[in-house]
Amino acid sequence: MTSVKHMKWWGWGVEGVSFHHEDKPNLAPFVLKAVDLDLHQPPKPPLAFDDLSIPDSRADEDLLSQLSEVVGAEHTHTDPMERIIHTYGKSLRDLVRLRNGDIPRIPDVVVYPLDEDEVQAIVNRVVAADAVLIPFGGGSNISGSLEPRPAESRVVVSVDLGRLNRLIEIDEESGLARIQAGTLGPDIEEQLGSRGWTLGHFPDSFTHSTLGGWVATRSSGMQSDKYGDIADIVKGLRVAMPGETLVIRPLPSTSTGPSVREMILGSEGRLGVITEVTVQVHRIPEQRLVLGYFFPNWEAGLKAMHEISVSDATPSITRVSDARETAFSFATRKKSKGLSSLVSKGLMKVLERKGWDLEQVCLSFIGFEGGKSHVSRQKSLVKEIVTRNGGIVVGKGPGQLYDQKKFDTPYIRDFLLDRGAMADVSETAAPWSKLQQVYDNAVTAANKAYDKIGVKGWVMCHLSHSYHSGACLYFTFAFRHEGIDPLADYDVVKSAIQQAFVDNGGTLSHHHAVGTEHAAWLEQDISAPGVHLIKGVLNAIDPGQNLNPGKILPPSAEPAPAPRHEPAEGLSAH
Amino acid sequence: MTSVKHMKWWGWGVEGVSFHHEDKPNLAPFVLKAVDLDLHQPPKPPLAFDDLSIPDSRADEDLLSQLSEVVGAEHTHTDPMERIIHTYGKSLRDLVRLRNGDIPRIPDVVVYPLDEDEVQAIVNRVVAADAVLIPFGGGSNISGSLEPRPAESRVVVSVDLGRLNRLIEIDEESGLARIQAGTLGPDIEEQLGSRGWTLGHFPDSFTHSTLGGWVATRSSGMQSDKYGDIADIVKGLRVAMPGETLVIRPLPSTSTGPSVREMILGSEGRLGVITEVTVQVHRIPEQRLVLGYFFPNWEAGLKAMHEISVSDATPSITRVSDARETAFSFATRKKSKGLSSLVSKGLMKVLERKGWDLEQVCLSFIGFEGGKSHVSRQKSLVKEIVTRNGGIVVGKGPGQLYDQKKFDTPYIRDFLLDRGAMADVSETAAPWSKLQQVYDNAVTAANKAYDKIGVKGWVMCHLSHSYHSGACLYFTFAFRHEGIDPLADYDVVKSAIQQAFVDNGGTLSHHHAVGTEHAAWLEQDISAPGVHLIKGVLNAIDPGQNLNPGKILPPSAEPAPAPRHEPAEGLSAH
Structure with a gap:
């Protein structure tokens, strides 16, 4: 057996670890208000693996023995669990499809090569056999980059790189x-x-x-x-x-x-x-520090991030949440810990006295790394800009909390799915001059989409990853679902947000890739000749579409190649 | 007539401006010692345009009238001067070939479009006519990226972008x-x-x-x-x-x-x-400053640049010359100006007393830009590193001089060519761990090459363009030429240096492009599949090789395409 650890086959993260709300007293009322969802309702029972109807492996003995020859029989797997684990990434669409047993095409065999020589031999053999190869790393992709094409007629080989870990x-x-x-x-x-x-x-x-x-x-x-x-x-x-x-x-x-x-x-x-x-x-730098800041509103936060990005300051992190994401952060705080100190009545009273609208407060994190004197100078450069834009320094507490919690967010999706709500993310990048417009139009688009599908929805955003000429905007959206086709409704919302990005000068994704999820916007983003160039690159290496076909290019740009081999008996046209 | 200014058709820079040595008393003895060349010998008379034997334009009336339709007859040129100006860039090979009247294939027509619409129309018409299009900017290329292939049988159209200047x-x-x-x-x-x-x-x-x-x-x-x-x-x-x-x-x-x-x-x-x-x-930054520094030797200079690149300092320029380039800089100083103050007997005596070998001194320039307090802090961070590596701050004088003189260097090539010496440059980039090795082996390779062709040669170098993981090394080499085929000898030296780059972990060029000059090393640099990928990109857009063919890929990687049109009468095979 191959000893490579994977995430839960049905959701994010490690078995036994999940998000819960019992120690976060403000979350249930927040979620009820935001998307009409009662967290106190009992969750749906977890999915049973045995309930899945798993297609048989189509791998033939010849290819299997060739692969075993390369990686050893003990690292060549055709059992259902291995194949399901390697079917999808962890997008909302992936999780929903698994929960619905929607698995029309799953890999036929999973191999775990040990080194580059084995990988090279696998590539050569898979292509020679006119099979399909899909590389698999951690399986965390959320853009549909890992799944076999539903109508794929050739054998699908998932190549898990988990043993190349040094x-x-x-x-x-x-x-x-x-x-x-x-x-x-x-x-x-x-x-x-x-x-x-x-x-x-x-x-x-x-x-x-x-x-x-x-x-x-x-x-x-x-x-x-x-x-x-x-x-x-x-x-x-x-x-x-x-x-x-x-x-x-x-x-x-x-x-x-x-x-x-x-x-x-x-x-x-x-x-x-x-x-x-x-x-x-x-x-490893001498000092590493993440500080929390408050801004009176989103515009002030954006402006401060922009000024920092063109100043002599060089922070490691620039991040500011809009008022809704800030409210969400406050709602997920634990009893008398971390962020609670922030929203102490004392501080809030001070801000009110300063004339702040507490509904508009935006939480920001800025990180500093380097020698102590460098960090100290960066901090003061940033403080000056923050203050000039009406913001205040809140201190180390929230920064530390952010640092500790930052990798836990994806667990919430499963928690919400268990309770009938869909939550997902969409992110983009745009020049500074277009960020407000991208933001406004994406929020409007999401809300219009919610109206269209008749749900009460939520959308929140943060800016992160600042550059001299622009930044990334990262949206999280959620809605309670009761209809018969949750993904059709999801598509209405996701598409509306994506379209708002591209229509307003943003890109289809800042760092989540194209996959199958964003391919429809590729031509609008990089123009038809751009798509043509990418196609030329792919075609130069993989004219037979054996290497993870169906990703990046929209299906219209990539007709299936003519089969290289004679179709098997029974499959030929009459 | 099109009013776009060009460089001299036969050399670098503006008509009437040239390098001279009369005000630089140390240069003639330096050059005599370095490459056995007597600058007091009378230079060869300048080349006469009328002495060139210029091939007729092969542009047919149909294409000419199509191009005139797009850009106007007044911006469509077939006269010899325009065509010669657009034949080559300004590499040493280009200058030598022009001086020898070696112009086997020159553009047949030069057009000056006004805007993108005109450029697009030209591209479409040139490709439709199965002609060849070569874009032309300032004509300063030194990698052979501008010349028509010598055996090009199709009409060659040079598209000068000089009117798109806004x-x-x-x-x-x-x-x-x-x-x-x-x-x-x-x-x-x-x-x-x-x-x-x-x-x-x-x-x-x-x-x-x-x-x-x-x-x-x-x-x-x-x-x-x-x-x-x-x-x-x-x-x-x-x-x-x-x-x-x-x-x-x-x-x-x-x-x-x-x-x-x-x-x-x-x-x-x-x-x-x-x-x-x-x-x-x-x-535009509040302050901009270039300071000069001395290091006791090349190793100390390299080490300081490396330490700066991984420190919290963020200078705008990091540059250090080896001892030979430093000596050359000293030799080009004018009487009682600029650098002369550096090499004042007083300073040199101080350095000698510190135990420096004056033959090994390396001159460095480091630039700072930003707010005043930022520049001040950068300066002190750098000074600390320089001092730790045994170097000293020389001050603003040489920095200002460097700033003023930096664009004049290419004029020297023509000056030397007039006097029978060949001078050229080759540059590379490599990780910090390999820079000394690249340097040593490139210098050795150049000197071996000089021995092989039997000349006294010179090679000098500076480091510039620092990155976290490495830097650029920029070599200048020169030798006096008396043989019958100067370019054959030049090739021996240039090739030896280029091969030393690639053999020792450097790239074929940090910022001079591949062109025709470096194409022979492309596969060694980026591997055969890399060449194949680039070929795929080019082929996707230009299957007929109408767009500046012969550049980037080595000829072996790019067989000529089958002609799209029937060959004209008289050219068909019998």
């Missing part, structure tokens, strides 16, 4: 670490940290996502203001492509034509399997 | 400026500067290169430590491709699959004509 070496002089692509976030930081280094890449999915997955989807972590997006962090790459391994050597910068490194970033397994990444790492 | 608009809130691709460096800074902004991109070619050219070749400017390479600066793009314009909207960051923006960067005209670029611009 830090290979650190070039300490250059701050460059060679790390295997299947390594999970915590394993990366642990292996680097024991030698005094950090990668500094902390996406929300950190605990359950891998380096290869981050590269394949253009991930961004919460300290990206300092460390960069994964696209900035990745210096070298090794990718098993049909026939041969692509080798991009680690270089600080280069002038070698259209960037091949940047073709692999965001390629979602369509150009091969990323086996190894050389990343820029940093010495 | 700043269209500034999004002041986002710091994003829309600028036409043909705008020259000084025109960009003037138009931005009058409104309080700067692009901060200052390559050595600045005065004679364009924004579109920078994008097409992945340029980097001397303040890249602060402002980034052009790849970081470019946020949005418009490119006239066959049939349709590619539109990449300005975004701070995005997750839309393989990056199309990064496919256009470095595309050297092979994917179409860049018409407009949206760039990140910055408010």
